[in-house]
Amino acid sequence: MQTNVGRPKDLEKHKQILLAARNLFLKYGYHGSSMNQIAQEAGVTKLTIYNHFQDKATLFTCAIEQTCENLMETRPFELNADSDFLEAFAQACQIALNIVYLPEAVKLEHLLIELAAEQNPLALQFYNASHQKMCDGWEEFFQQAATLGFIQHGDVEQQRLLLLSLLLGLRHLEILLGVRAIPTSQQQQEIIQQSIELFMLKYGSHA
Template sequence: MSEPLVLINKIGRPKDQTKRKAILEAAKELFLRKGYEGSSMDAIATEAGVSKLTVYSHYCDKATLFSAAITAKCDEQLPERLFEFSPQASIESVLLKIGGHFHELISSREAVQLQRIVVSMATQEPRLARMFYEAGAQHMLNEMSRLLALAALTGRLRVEDPQKAAERFFCLLKGGEYFRVLIGFCAPMVGEEARQHVKDVVALFMHIYQPVAGAAALPEALIASG
C-alpha cells in the first residue's frame, strides 16, 4: 500500500509528493466534514492550495481519491509491518499489537464518520462501497490471513481456514459495541477498558485456535527460506 517516493505521470514528469499529500489531507478533511457528495474536486483543490488540474493529475476521479483516503487512514493505524511473521515473537504478542491498533482504528472519529458515509451511500454508489471495502477491510483480511497461515504452518496456531479465522478475529474485536458506536448510541471504549477488551479477545482466539500438543509443523527456517 505504500507509494514510491517518485511517481511518473504519462509524459514522464515526476509528481510533486508534497502536493499529493496536501490533496490527500484536504480530501480526508472535506469528506469527513461535508460527506462524499458535498465534497467536490474543486473544493478539495482549494482546500489543498492547488489547481483542480493538479488534483486530477494525481487522482483520476473523486472515487479514487476517496479510496486513497481510506487506504491512507488504514496505513496510519495498521501498517503492513504489524502483520509480519516473526519466529522470535510470540503469536499472542503479535495478535495483541494488531488487535490494539485495529480497535483504535475503528474507534476513531474519522473511521466512524467514513463508515457512516459509505453505509448511507451504498445503494446509490455501489462502486464506492466496493472501493471502501477493498481499500480497508479486504486488505486487512488478506494480511491477517497470510499471518495466520504462516502461524499454522509453524505450529503456533491450529488454523484450517485462515480467511475465516481472520474474519472471526476482527469481528470479535468489533463486538456488539461497534454497531452501538456507529448509530451514536454510545462512545467507543478507550484506555484500560479498550486494552482489556483486546486482551480478552486475543485470549479467546488463542483458546479456540491453540495447536494440538505434539502436532507436526514445518520448521520455521524452511518457512523463512520459502
C-alpha cells in the same frame, strides 16, 4: 488515473489536493464535497485538480486509499519459532483496535456506510483499500501461527471472522451509531484478553 506530477511543484500541489480532498470527504461525505470546495481548500484552481486527477471518483479513490495506507502502516507482527505467541497475538489485537478507533477510521466507516447504502461502486474500492487489507493481514498472521504450531491448522478466513467478531462485534456497530463510547484502554485490554481466550479454546494447539 490521470496524474501529472513530474516536477517538484506538481508533486507539492498533488499532495495539497489529496490532503484537501481527504479532509473534505471525511467531513462532508462524497456527495457533500464538490471539486470547487476541494480546489479552494487546496489553494489551487479546479483546472489544476483535473490536471492531476481525471474526475471526482478518481480523486476520491486516491485520497481514501492514501488515508487507509497511512492507517494500516502497522500490521500484525511477523512470527518465528521463538515468538511468545500469546503476547504477539495480544499486541496484534491492540494494533487492530488502535487503528479501528482512530477518529479518521470512524469517519471512514461512516463514509463507507453512506456509499454502500446507495450501492455506489466506490464502496467496493474503498472496502478493498481498508477492511480487506486488515483481513489479509490477519489471515497471514494465522497462517504463520499454524505453520509454527502455535494454533491448529484451519480455515484462516473463519479464524479471522471469529477473531474480529470477538474483538468488535455488535459493540463496534453501537460505536458507529454513537450509542456507545469507544472503550477505554483498560476495557480494550479486557476485550483483547477475553477474545484471545475464546479464540484459543477453539483453535489452540491443545484444544
